[in-house]
Amino acid sequence: MIRLLSAVVLLGALSGCEPAILDSAGPVAASDRHIMLDAFAIMLAIVVPVIAATLAFAWWFRAGNSRAKYRPDWAYSGQLELLVWSVPTLAVIFLGGIAWIGSHAADPATPIGSDPPLRVEVVSLDWKWLFIYPDQGVASVNHLVVPAGRAVSLRLTSATVMNSFFVPQLGSQIYTMAGMTTRLNWRADRTGRYRGLSANYSGSGFPGMALAVDAVTPDQFARWIQGAKAGAQILDGAAYAGLLRPSRNVAPYTYRAVAPGLFDAIVRDAGTRTAQTAVDGRGN
Template identity: 40%
Template sequence: MLKKALLIFILISCSLLSGCELALFDPKGPIGEQAKDLIILSVALLSIVIIPVLFMSVYFPYKYRKSNDKNEYKPKWEHSTKIEVIVWVVPCLIITALAVATYITSHTLDPRKPLGKSEDTLTIQVIALDWKWLFVYPEQQIATVNEIAIPVDKPVEFLITSDTVMNSFFIPRLGSQIYAMAGMENRLNLMASEEGIYRGMSANYSGFGFAGMKFKTHAVNQQGFEDWVNKVKTSPIVLDEARLGELTKKSKDHQVEYFADVDPLLFKKTIEKYTGVQNGK
């Protein structure tokens, strides 16, 4: 009976999970690969405790049930050196291993750590709005909404802020997420190692339009990136003050937009709007 129930549970779980997109376990960049390895290591170490506990939570009630009179009864038993050693030594070893892994990855996965030389790095400025993402390419003098393109195997530095409530910038297959906060600049360095279209999102609830706050990341070769930039530059729309005012209004499931020109100081002005620099404070 127990085996049958376990089999049914496994089949139901597999059917429910079959539609899930396990993006974190299918990374397409070096940061994502390191993050995946850290997750697997952490789960493996924790499983040393979790699996035995789950097993014993079923085995002990079954073994020591009232109707089982074949086991030895020891009402005065109170101590076992072996059990004491196991319940203290094993968790200490797990905590030590996790501490070492945390210390190492705190440096190797530092979001501000450059992935290449500054002259070889593409800079993208990210501004979180309600409920959309505004991307500014300062070197290319273009801007987009809810879509970016990056060259494969090229370091990308995202400068991230918010012109609204706090959000969280996240491209699961490239790794790492970092908060976007008004009046602050966060930095995130990523790189794509394979061509493809990767889903980006906000990982922090920010209101009723949060579910549609997604964007596409096109990882392409260098020629494909230049073609994409040229396509954006052919847009008849420029990101002037009037258009920016429209973008800052709340909107749900906002469509992709291209802007052929943008104020090169837009990102800086967005931050200073909340720090008071523009008002002489």
């Protein structure tokens, strides 16, 4: 009884968890959710019959059931072997097919729609995220603002160690690596604030490496850009050198201007480093 009550209490605590990928806010996240739910249903086709059969066998072959036949010499059944091996084999085939088709359909490098997307350049640092809007000429730290209903094309890299960019409700976790670029395309279909995070350990400041993604109306996005341009900070070489220094739990802020070609320079300069180690808080 104590175990049952403990389980009920733990289940109640789960009500405070965010639905994340189950509450998809865009086509990519919706595709990821469908893959996960389809895979879950296929695995239930094995789990549920096995549990049911276990309970049925335990009940039928109980000591008090005189109708159950005792067969100590039984060793083989072709029909049972066919059942035992065919169901898992079919499950693996279906799971593989769903993963193959779904992962190719949701290729992060594939553009969404035919309209020009919003271009954003993303840089992972210790321990914060830098977002550069090359067409608008502004940048932000730990805060990504996008217009809802418009495709977003992200070009990502790392200025330090390998990291991972993930916004569960918008979909497709993708890695960032120094000296390399990766691409991610997604779209927010409704306005709202979505939580983003680093999904790859990158040192002692990793737990606080969170970001906020605000999907707003086109008018609100235009006003945000104008507000960023009215700020005081400029992201030039000196400002970037300061940004490159490790820092934790950084509050979001913006830059009103960005040095031309900064993202490509980050990719090029980070690629020349030969030692990439995560800072562990002990000076290593």
